[in-house]
Amino acid sequence: MKLSIKNKIILIIISFLIIGCSTTYKSLIATMPDLTLIEDGIYRSFYDLSSTPVKVTLDVTVQNNKITSIKIIDHRRSPIGKKAENIIDQIIELQILDIDAVSGATASSKAILKAVENALSN
DSSP, X not given: OOOOHHHHHHHHHXXXXXXXXXXXXXXXXXXXXXXXXXXXXXXXXXXXXXXXXOEEEEEEEEETTEEEEEEEEEEEOOGGGGGGGGHHHHHHHHOOSOOOOOTTOHHHHHHHHHHHHHHHHO
């Protein structure tokens, strides 16, 4: 099948966009704020992973300087991104955000981690 120059250009542009989107979020790092400085309460945050369709809104509950609950309010993602929500159990158990992304759901994993960081940093 022979492609026209116009179609070749469109394919090249789409390829660059896909490559750019797939590598931009992979380098995101979430840093856990000092929980001893955070008062007990529920903190809501939203994170929009630019250049992707992934967006997450969540509530983080802090009690006695520990994260005790993370509740996903809204998670816009591909169907496979749902499995990234399993990262929440690790955050609560380990009390850290330096956690490997869920394989196949890296964008959603990074968005959840960054949303938790933002909730506790505001």
